[in-house]
Structure formats: C-alpha cells, structure tokens
Amino acid sequence: xxxxxxxxxxxxxxxxxIVSAFVTSVVRDFxxxxxxxxxxxxxxxxxxxxxxxxxxxIGWALGIAQNQVGLYFRRVRRDRLVxxxxxxxxxxxxxxxxxxxxxxxxxxxxxxxxxxxxRAKQLCELRYxxxxxxxxxxxxxxxxxxxxxxxxxRIRGQLRECIDRKSAVEGAS
Amino acid sequence: MATDPRQLISGYCDExxxxxxxxxxxxWINESQEHAQEFAKALLLHDRLRSEVGAMAATxxxxxxxxxxxNSTRWNRWSRSLTGLVSAAVAAAIAFVVIWKGIGESxxxxxxxxxxxxxxxxxxxxxxxxRIEVEGGGQEKQSAKRPRPTERGRPPKPPMNxxxxxxxxxxxxxxxxxxxxxxxxxxxxxxxxxWAVRPDGPVRSSTDLKxxxxxxxxxxxxxxxxxxxxxxxxxxxxxxxxxxxxxxHRDARSSDGDPxxxxxxxxxxxxxxGPSRVEIRYALQSGxxxxxxxxxxxxxxxxxxTLTMKLVEExxxxxxxxxxxxxxxxxxxxxxx
Numbered sequence: 225x226x227x228x229x230x231x232x233x234x235x236x237x238x239x240x241x242i243v244s245a246f247v248t249s250v251v252r253d254f255x256x257x258x259x260x261x262x263x264x265x266x267x268x269x270x271x272x273x274x275x276x277x278x279x280x281x282i283g284w285a286l287g288i289a290q291n292q293v294g295l296y297f298r299r300v301r302r303d304r305l306v307x308x309x310x311x312x313x314x315x316x317x318x319x320x321x322x323x324x325x326x327x328x329x330x331x332x333x334x335x336x337x338x339x340x341x342x343r344a345k346q347l348c349e350l351r352y353x354x355x356x357x358x359x360x361x362x363x364x365x366x367x368x369x370x371x372x373x374x375x376x377x378r379i380r381g382q383l384r385e386c387i388d389r390k391s392a393v394e395g396a397s
Numbered sequence: 398m399a400t401d402p403r404q405l406i407s408g409y410c411d412e413x414x415x416x417x418x419x420x421x422x423x424x425w426i427n428e429s430q431e432h433a434q435e436f437a438k439a440l441l442l443h444d445r446l447r448s449e450v451g452a453m454a455a456t457x458x459x460x461x462x463x464x465x466x467x468n469s470t471r472w473n474r475w476s477r478s479l480t481g482l483v484s485a486a487v488a489a490a491i492a493f494v495v496i497w498k499g500i501g502e503s504x505x506x507x508x509x510x511x512x513x514x515x516x517x518x519x520x521x522x523x524x525x526x527x528r529i530e531v532e533g534g535g536q537e538k539q540s541a542k543r544p545r546p547t548e549r550g551r552p553p554k555p556p557m558n559x560x561x562x563x564x565x566x567x568x569x570x571x572x573x574x575x576x577x578x579x580x581x582x583x584x585x586x587x588x589x590x591x592w593a594v595r596p597d598g599p600v601r602s603s604t605d606l607k608x609x610x611x612x613x614x615x616x617x618x619x620x621x622x623x624x625x626x627x628x629x630x631x632x633x634x635x636x637x638x639x640x641x642x643x644x645x646h647r648d649a650r651s652s653d654g655d656p657x658x659x660x661x662x663x664x665x666x667x668x669x670x671g672p673s674r675v676e677i678r679y680a681l682q683s684g685x686x687x688x689x690x691x692x693x694x695x696x697x698x699x700x701x702x703t704l705t706m707k708l709v710e711e712x713x714x715x716x717x718x719x720x721x722x723x724x725x726x727x728x729x730x731x732x733x734x
Contacts, residue, residue: 348450377404
C-alpha cells in the first residue's frame with residue numbers, strides 16, 4: 225500500500241460514520257445504502273490525489289457521496305429520492321458541520337442499548353436487525369402501526385438522552 | 398396542521414411519512430441550518446443503531462425471541478456484525494482498488510466512478526468543438542462519389558465525415574457539414590428552437606427541438622452526440638464499463654499535457670439499439686473528454702457506422718453562436734415551421 229492510499233484510508237476511516245449517516249438519510253434501504261457506501265469508498269480512494277489537503281476531508285468526501293447518491297437514483301429507478309437537490313446540498317453541509325464529537329458520543333450507544341428491556345428491546349431489534357417497517361412490526365407484535373411508530377420515536381429519544389447523559393458524565397470526569 | 402418536527406424525522410427514518418408530511422419535513426430542513434443539523438444528528442443515531450443492533454445480535458446481547466421469530470435461530474446464526482460486515486465490505490473494496498491500481502487497470506466499479514467524474518466534468522458550462530470522423534467511408538464514401546436522392550426524393554444527407562460539431566450545455570449545438578459540392582450545410586439548436594441553414598433556399602426554423610437534430614447520429618437511442626452528459630448517463634444502464642490506462646505511453650496525453658485514460662463501454666445486450674461499443678478518452682486530471690469513438694452506431698436508415706468525435710477546442714463561442722442568425726447572411730428568408 226503506498227503512502228497516498230494509506231492517508232486516504234486513514235481519512236476515510238474517520239469520515240465514514242458521517243458519510244454513512246448522510247447516505248442513510250437519502251438512501252433509506254439499508255442494503256442499497258451499503259452498496260452505495262462501498263462505491264463512495266472506492267471513489268474516495270481512487271480520486272484521493274485530487275483532494276486538496278488544505279480543505280476539510282469530510283466536505284470533499286460528502287461531495288463524492290452526493291455524486292454517488294445521484295448516480296444510484298438514476299440507475300435504480302424503483303427507489304425514490306425524497307429530497308430535491310437543494311435539500312441534499314443543505315444536508316451535506318449540515319453533516320459536514322457535525323463535529324467529530326457527535327460521532328464519538330455515539331460510542332455510548334451500545335451501553336444504552338443494553339439498558340433497553342422488554343417491548344422496547346424487541347421493537348428495536350425488529351426495526352434495526354430485521355429492517356422491518358412499523359407496519360410489518362405491528363403485525364408481528366400485535367400493536368397498531370401508529371403505536372409502533374410512536375414507540376420507536378420514544379425509544380430513539382430515550383437512547384439520545386442516555387448517550388448525552390453518559391457523555392456529560394465522561395466529560396465531567 | 399403542522400406536525401412536530403421530531404415526529405417527522407422519526408417517521409422519515411421509518412419510512413412512514415405521507416407525501417404531505419415529507420413536504421413539511423423538507424420545508425423544515427430548509428428553514429435553517431440548525432434544523433438541517435438536527436436532522437443530521439438524528440440520522441447519525443439512526444444509522445449507528447442499525448450497525449450496533451446488528452453487532453449486538455451477533456454476540457447475543459440483543460437478539461430477542463418473539464412469537465414470529467421462534468424459528469429464527471438459523472437467521473440469528475447467520476446474522477453478523479453489520480458494522481463489521483459493512484466495514485469489511487468497504488475495506489475489501491478499497492483493497493481491490495489498491496490491488497488493481499498496482500497493475501494499471503481498474504475494476505468496473507472504478508470505471509463507473511471515473512465515468513461519473515466525466516459526467517460531472519461534462520456538465521461544466523463551457524463550449525466544446527469536436528471534429529467527426531467516420532471510419533471506413535462505407536455508405537458515406539459511396540454517397541460522396543455518387544449522391545443519390547432518398548426514397549422521398551429528398552437530396553442525400555451531406556456527409557458526416559469531417560463535420561464539425563459545436564456543443565453547449567447539452568441542449569445547444571451547431572453541426573457544420575460540407576455538401577458534396579463543398580458548400581456548408583449547417584443545422585443546430587439554441588435550446589429554444591432548432592434550425593437548418595441549407596446552402597440555398599430559405600432558412601428553416603422550428604420550435605420542435607428534434608426537428609433538425611435527426612441528421613446527428615445518436616438520436617435513435619439514448620446517446621445523442623450533442624448531449625454528452627445524457628449520453629454518458631445512458632452508458633451506465635446499458636453498458637459494461639471498464640477502465641484502461643496508458644501508463645508508460647508518452648503520446649497518451651491531452652492537449653494540456655495531462656495523461657489520458659480511456660473508458661470502454663461494451664453494450665450488454667443486442668436488444669439495445671445503441672452502438673456496440675463506446676470508447677472515451679479523457680484527461681486524467683480534469684476529466685475532460687478528448688475523444689469519443691462509437692462503434693457500429695445506428696444512423697437513421699443508413700448502415701451502422703463507426704465514428705470518432707475528436708475534441709478540437711474548448712472555448713466560449715459567444716452568446717448568439719447557437720442562433721441560426723449567426724450562420725447566414727442577414728437577408729436570408731426564414732421559414733418558421
């Protein structure tokens with residue numbers, strides 16, 4: 225591996241969580257998201273010699289991500305892009321402005337997930353492990369789709385609070 | 398009634414929003430950078446949840462038996478750390494690229510990436526001039542010697558070989574061909590009207606933008622020569638693309654001295670009417686196309702032809718260049734169809 229590729233891989237490893245979240249925000253199918261993310265990784269490594277080190281890497285990588293997402297939606301017409309170009313650009317800016325802290329804080333997520341119990345744990349597993357939507361989850365757990373959607377919102381809120389709490393404790397110590 | 402933004406974001410994550418709610422969410426995101434950041438933070442968590450829950454299930458820290466999943470033991474056995482899976486896949490892709498880079502040729506995915514870069518470079522707004530060369534002569538050669546009227550008694554098409562094609566932003570073009578007697582025959586479009594300036598007779602103009610683009614090969618399928626961007630995007634669907642480098646070839650340089658690379662696109666299926674192969678030479682640094690070769694390209698009712706478009710120059714051609722007025726004397730009569 226040459227020095228340039230080593231540098232590119234290092235940059236990419238740090239940027240990947242943010243780029244991955246950006247892709248997830250527009251390509252909502254998890255499997256398709258993985259494919260697009262791979263294509264972005266290839267593009268980043270391939271074109272790393274055109275990256276200007278004076279500028280933030282994350283912004284550059286998100287530019288490539290936008291191109292790849294655009295290509296994906298042109299190629300796979302069965303999927304639907306909810307956001308228009310302007311919104312995509314605003315989101316890319318928003319993702320690029322997230323501090324590294326935001327991503328690091330999420331390292332507490334596993335601990336917080338271990339605190340989930342009963343129905344909350346079950347819903348989380350069905351949504352994120354099995355990639356089921358509220359309507360499908362509803363039929364397997366005997367709830368209405370609306371109740372599942374609200375419960376998922378509540379669970380994510382609880383997890384967010386848990387992460388913030390743990391981060392604050394860590395910051396204070 | 399306006400919905401709580403947090404509910405909209407959550408609904409978006411779970412793909413349960415109505416189109417009206419999606420509209421509300423888009424408006425909310427675009428209202429301020431703070432809103433966009435709030436959305437981004439929520440999606441960061443949503444994205445990480447998928448990785449973490451998958452990873453924990455793999456180590457049995459999370460998997461929950463449900464009535465519907467009592468028979469899911471096998472599934473769980475196969476479930477893996479999604480973080481690991483995605484990272485491994487991305488790492489494998491990177492390794493693949495690194496290895497291929499080492500031997501001077503790239504895999505299809507890298508070719509697609511490069512094609513994407515060329516598409517982006519083609520979208521830049523400067524004017525380009527190409528010279529068209531038809532290989533082998535074929536029907537063109539015959540026609541040049543002995544022009545024959547077409548079935549409807551129309552005069553034969555002027556030869557495409559040696560034609561000059563000016564293009565701007567994928568909608569405007571000027572095609573200058575030379576009649577058999579040496580006089581120019583110019584067709585074009587300024588994006589609002591299309592037009593034809595014959596050597597004699599009235600200038601013809603139409604609001605049907607395709608009216609005078611039929612003489613340009615490529616209109617029969619999705620690779621119109623005057624809209625390079627659209628043509629390249631068409632390649633992504635119907636062609637297998639590979640990348641060819643010219644390392645060590647000193648003459649493989651663009652007019653700016655940049656190294657040149659080539660993308661080769663081979664048609665996937667004969668059921669697609671486009672050329673059987675498209676070869677695109679482009680400057681490695683800028684992504685600007687230097688030459689495009691279309692093999693066995695359909696051309697109206699003529700036999701298929703193989704032609705090459707060679708870049709002559711990239712420069713601004715003036716605001717009126719794509720209007721017909723710029724290509725004939727002011728006293729010529731204009732017929733609007």
